[in-house]
Amino acid sequence: MRIAIGGISYEGSNFSPIPVGANDFVVRTGGDLLSCGRYPFLDDLARSVDAPVEFVPTLHARSGPGGPLERAAYEAFKRGFVKALAAAGPVDGLYLDLHGALFVEGMEDAELDWALAARRVVGNACLISASMDLHGNISPAFAQAVDMLTAYRTAPHADVIETRQRALALLIGCLERRERPTVAQVTVPVLLPGERSSTAAEPAAALYARLPGVDRRAGILDASLFMGFAWSDEPRTSAAVTVTGFDRAAQERAAAELAQALWDARTDFSYAVPFGTIDDCIHQALAAGVAPVFISDAGDNPTAGAVGDVPLFLERLLALDVPDAVLAAIPDREAVAVCMAAGEGSEVSLTVGGKLDRRHGPPLPVAGHVERLVMGDPETGSQAVVRVGGVRLILTERRKAFTELADFAAVGIDPRAHKIVVVKLGYLFPELARTAALALLALSPGVSDLELTRLPYRRVRRPIYPLDPQMEWQAMGK
Template identity: 55%
Template sequence: GGSVEPDAYQQIKGEFLNRLRAARPVDGLFLHLHGAMNVHGMDDAEGDWIAAAREVVGPDCLISASFDLHGNISSCIIDQLDMLTTYRTAPHVDTLETQERALRMLIRALDTGTRPEMVFIPVPVALPGEKTSTEWEPGLSLYAGLPEVDVVPGVWDASMFVGYAWADEPRAHATIVITGTDRAVIEQEAVKLAQKFWDQRHEFRFGSRAGSIDECITWALEAPESSVFISDSGDNPTAGGCNDLPLFLGRLVARNVPDAVVASIADAAAVDACYAAGVGAEVALSLGGKLDTVHAQPLLVRGFVQFLDMLPDAKQRQALLKIGGVQVILTERRTPFHYIRDFQRLGIEPLEHKIVVVKIGYLEPDLKAAAPLALMALSPGAVDQDIARLPFQRIQRPIYPLDPEMTWEPTI
């Protein structure tokens, strides 16, 4: 999602704290967090949340937390927690296992009367998640090696955060965190992991062929594969994009591409118009460019309403609009399309179409398994994969890749 309004944050935090107060006394507290929440006017929302929880439960309560590896970890977070762990897969297929590790540490500490400590090393690297997947190198080997550190005597858990590069905050960087009981050992292991991550910073890459929107369209049309999935990565709603940029759609229409599907554009007004017109009607619409007004303007189109989601279990209204050879899915709200069934719900069999555009980063497992060929469009948007194009104001400098010639050595 995008930034959280302060009033909404305070309301939700207040509800949580009230429930926590009602549960006292508390010996142990487990928190399942992401790590990259942004609240307007606040640099470290998770640090604030954890500090507030600590104030309620008191200094003797043990607090354990699980995080997303795309979280941004601060000294405040470390100061308030007793132990933490993070996902070791991207795409994230180990969420439950990560929560279990955090809970096992908490139970271990409570059962043994042991209070572990943590060492953390901020690593000055800010890379997009699409370059740091654990399905290819170097992320694959870096994360595959963490269980070996877990079993070093004196170590309870080794965590590696690649961070969330699109947050313009001082804590936006990679981080190594080691939890354990032997200070000398966890410091040593943290330094080794930090150095290993730093040494491989130049090796991180996209997992599929990447280029501009037009380059990807050309490659797809020339490809021998019957269907090509293209990630519209700059407008990925699961990374914080607005999901309403019509840039890719505009290029497909302008180039008269004969067979393509676009999933999706969030535009409640356009969905309203499609439902009012009905299936088969021709409509003139101003599509997208209403949430993200920085990177694009609304796109004026004429098309035919092909499908309306009227199924009983519909969680929102969705419409399918056909513009020439291009079909575009319109949604009321920002909506990721991660599964083949998301398309089939709207009467679309994606593998029957030459080009399938998905507002996503790396393909999620279901789509990756199905796609004959995958490409990544380095499209503009709130989560632009080209980090150097982002207008950073508050991120800590120097940092790679913004300062490619910088030198660095890990320190506790």
């Protein structure tokens, strides 16, 4: 049994004006791909079957969320993958390790393009199994291009490795039994931001709890619920259900049931923490008798593909004369350079942010005191902490999400010593959630705006909820 492994994992927002290129990606090939930690279960899987199993690495490219992927970079990754796949010789199975929300400049449904390129190499006899993030957007054509498909069942994602293992176990099982499954797919016309569909809360918890029961039905191997990636604008952008199996009628029935349940729950999805405008959140934080209060500047969240340099929140903190706040962080190469040239302890005049994402607020002129400079970290570049009024503003040379205490410690800041900590995130990552005495979600404008009706959708298939709130829809018979 020879099984090739490869793919591309990237979540790209086409609302972001900043494209990403090949240099933003980690590319793994050969033995490095098999041993990099993405698939720690390969030996166990191989031992679980009687026939000898050989895993054949091809190419896998990945990067954290961002804007559109440059077309040339995508084509180069695909060429490398196809070449390695062809060089691998005949394979019985192919596992595609994908995210599902890859947006490439000038393309739509990039994962379909990748899967079709793979199919041209491996031929029709080869079984293709894919796994994705539940924040992937699944077109009917993609579901048809692969033989099996599964997705994460938790958000925040706690089953990443387990999902990859399930995709490979499904593939190996079908090869062993010489069975060829299909994937039934139902597009559910709903756009949902991740912040309203945590599987730790209802209604997502109950929806995902139904999946194992569906998996066990006769003729069905796997049921998957995709919440989709709402900050992209393609015809495929939406929630979806897929059911992999051997009994088409049972699969379609199960997919329709789950799709209807998701549709029926569409208005029940809500935020797990208090939310409001930027000003609402600042007032609520100041009035709270606890500290630190973390406020997520959710519209400008780099972990959802946004740019992170919208200075609107800083402007409001200063306008409201907030006495003690940290803002983490704004990527601004020029402003960091000014701070570096001036040196620690200097007074500086800066124009902050608004240089990359120009649509959501102009650069903000501020005068401040350079408290701290941190030189050239390979990931973030240099960083500066500038005190502006009551705000400690963290400036980074490159885009950086502050997701844990160590990120703050690296610039000499302990969030626990401050009243308000503003982060460019959606939901807080676990350590920050534990640190926050109170967490608030600011529905601020930006590329990752949680108020989806404010985003300039043009390509998404209409009608779709909530852009067309009055629409009606039935899953049965789809």
